[in-house]
Amino acid sequence: MACANPIPRFEIVAPLERPRAKVVPLRAPRAWLEVMLNANTEEGARAHLTALLHSPxxxxxxxxxxxRGAMRVQLDIAPEDIDFTMHTLISSVPQATIGALRPRIANKGA
Structure with a gap:
């Protein structure tokens, strides 16, 4: 039995090439977090630094x-990592004094 309305045949054709838009990925601005590792001696401050470096x-x-008797550490963090950074810093080095959080300004020449 032949079908009265046969299904038309379609050719598969490659899609037309469209020019791609130039997309510049936006990165979240990073920030500097200053931390002071306080200790009575330089060796004590270095021990705190070692604990910090071995942490996440x-x-x-x-x-x-x-x-001035303390180890100053600058952390380069992303804004979405601030909560994680604070919790980990407090648990890893409770003697640390957390300083200012400032935006990191990119070099214009780079």
Missing amino acids: LGVYVAQTAFV
């Missing part, structure tokens, strides 16, 4: 300096 926050450490 070690990847955020951007700069360290021994200033």
Whole structure:
């Protein structure tokens, strides 16, 4: 039995190439968090720094300096990581003094 209304045949054709829009990914601005690792001696401050570097926050450490009897540490963090950073910092190094949170300004020449 032949069908009275046969199904028409369609050819599969590749879709038309459209020019892609230039998309610039937006990155969330990062921030500097200054932390002071207080101790009675430089060795004590270095021990606190070692504990911080071996914690999950070690990847955020951007700069360290021994200033006026304390180890100053700058953490380079993303805004969405602030809550995690604070909780981990308090549990890893309870002797730390948490300083200011400032936006990191990108170099214009880079």
